Amino acid sequence: MxxxxxxxxxxxxxxxxxxxxxxxxxxxxxxxxxxxxxxxxxxxxxxxxxxxxxxxxxxxxxxxxxxxxxxxxxxxxxxxxxxxxxxxxxxxxxxxxxxxxxxxxxxxxxxxxxxxxxxxxxxxxxxxxxxxxxxxxxxxxxxxxxxxxxxxxGKSPVAEAAEALPGHAERLDLADTESAAWTRVAGSRALPATGLGVLGIGVVTGVMSGWATAVLPLVTGALLTLLTGARVTADRRGITVAPVLLPWPRLNVPLERITEVTHRDVRALRDFGGWGYRVRPGASGVVLRSGPAIAARLATGSEFVVTVDDAGTAAALLNTLADRERTAGG
Known part of the structure; x- marks a missing residue:
């Protein structure tokens, strides 16, 4: 095996x-x-x-x-x-x-x-x-x-992996009168583990030193645990990322800001230094785990990524819809 x-x-x-x-x-x-x-x-x-x-x-x-x-x-x-x-x-x-x-x-x-x-x-x-x-x-x-x-x-093999291969700007074959939407839930294993660890610290602090001093780790741990899953949607509104268990915060990148979308592998620690909403020079995004990701090149020149399965289908649909948006806008 x-x-x-x-x-x-x-x-x-x-x-x-x-x-x-x-x-x-x-x-x-x-x-x-x-x-x-x-x-x-x-x-x-x-x-x-x-x-x-x-x-x-x-x-x-x-x-x-x-x-x-x-x-x-x-x-x-x-x-x-x-x-x-x-x-x-x-x-x-x-x-x-x-x-x-x-x-x-x-x-x-x-x-x-x-x-x-x-x-x-x-x-x-x-x-x-x-x-x-x-x-x-x-x-x-x-x-x-x-x-x-x-x-x-020790460093994980994932963190030491070679550079990701360039993505492919594919298109989805849609007739002019057709409309389509793509959605999928992206989950994380690292964030729940982190959230439970922080919650454990909060419980120990509350038991030993009083619950007033445990408010910060308890709230932080609860939020990390609740924000471990996100619904990623690609449609005429662009890319939308929203928590599964909470109504907020929602993040949207509209089609008019997108110039091209590819899909590639992202390594959370190597590429973004961790999990969650991440920002680094030239790139930002929602990185819940390592693996396939939608990678959108924006009009500003920066990149927005979302780690999610079947990222290739979402990227192709977004390219088609963005082309249609540009054509409609002249």
């Missing part, structure tokens, strides 16, 4: 799985060692949750606090290690997922450890405080881990 040429090499997937999963047991071990070193100085119950003002507003016994903390960390390591391994057929998403969930483990371990140290020596858990600086430091440590883990994960 032949191997998928776009899949990571056999050595990359274990490495990425390790980047994703290893911080969880290491964080669990750190939490356990810190607990054992300070347990004689901990109040009972101890402060298990810090509210928006930096003071304790939730309490727990020693056993339940340790069980929940270690359960989250060890369970997260198993879960996210498996998810990262299963994502091996989508190398771009796998690499992003590995550094995101690994960084989340660092944040979680940091905050739990800081909470234990804040409890140490307190006569009453109600007086325990945890400065917001600790949460910021935890996020900084998570970002640093992700930055180090990114090169460790």
């Amino acid at each position: 032949s191997r998928d040429p776009h899949a990571p090499t056999p050595l990359l997937t274990p490495r990425r799985t390790l980047v994703a999963a290893l911080p969880y047991p290491l964080a669990a071990l750190t939490v356990l060692l810190v607990y054992l070193s300070v347990r004689d100085r901990l109040p009972d119950p101890l402060a298990a949750h810090i509210g928006p003002g930096g003071t304790a507003d939730g309490f727990s016994g020693h056993g339940s606090f340790l069980a929940v903390s270690l359960g989250l960390l060890l369970g997260g390591g198993v879960l996210f290690g498996l998810v990262t391994h299963w994502a091996r057929n989508n190398p771009d998403a796998q690499r992003v997922l590995a550094v995101l969930v690994g960084g989340a483990a660092v944040v979680m371990g940091w905050i739990i450890t800081a909470l234990l140290l804040a409890n140490a020596g307190a006569a009453d858990a109600a007086h325990v405080t945890l400065p917001g600086l600790q949460a910021a430091a935890g996020f900084g440590a998570g970002v640093l881990y992700a930055a180090v883990g990114w090169p460790v994960c």
Whole structure:
């Protein structure tokens, strides 16, 4: 059986799985060692949750606090290690997922450890405080881990592929009295993984530091998850891209702005540095994954691309409709 040429090499997937999963047991071990070193100085119950003002507003016994903390960390390591391994057929998403969930483990371990140290020596858990600086430091440590883990994960074969072949400006055979429209839903695997990772960070932040501090990652994660599918339409209005699950935002490139449309392969990381609505010098577009894309040359000289299956049919139809528009306009 032949191997998928776009899949990571056999050595990359274990490495990425390790980047994703290893911080969880290491964080669990750190939490356990810190607990054992300070347990004689901990109040009972101890402060298990810090509210928006930096003071304790939730309490727990020693056993339940340790069980929940270690359960989250060890369970997260198993879960996210498996998810990262299963994502091996989508190398771009796998690499992003590995550094995101690994960084989340660092944040979680940091905050739990800081909470234990804040409890140490307190006569009453109600007086325990945890400065917001600790949460910021935890996020900084998570970002640093992700930055180090990114090169460790290694470049995907997709990102190292040769330059894409030039597209072909084909036409669709339509009679003067005929009209046609083309539409298809384009999906993404990288954006849902990213959205779920950010949501996970938001949940951990809410549980450990208060929900007020978790608003940004929760909203960002929810939006990333919801904006992972788009309906692409080619018709007399030009190219229209709209989210599948939300009524907005909608993006339209009218026919009068289009000079020629081709179709070619686009690599999300190599060509645009990521996924979503992307802008780089001379080009912009909606890049939800790597693969076939509509590539429209605009009157301004720039390029607009949309990654979607059956891009060749859409390109041919748009060329025919754009020719008709120019003829009608004299």
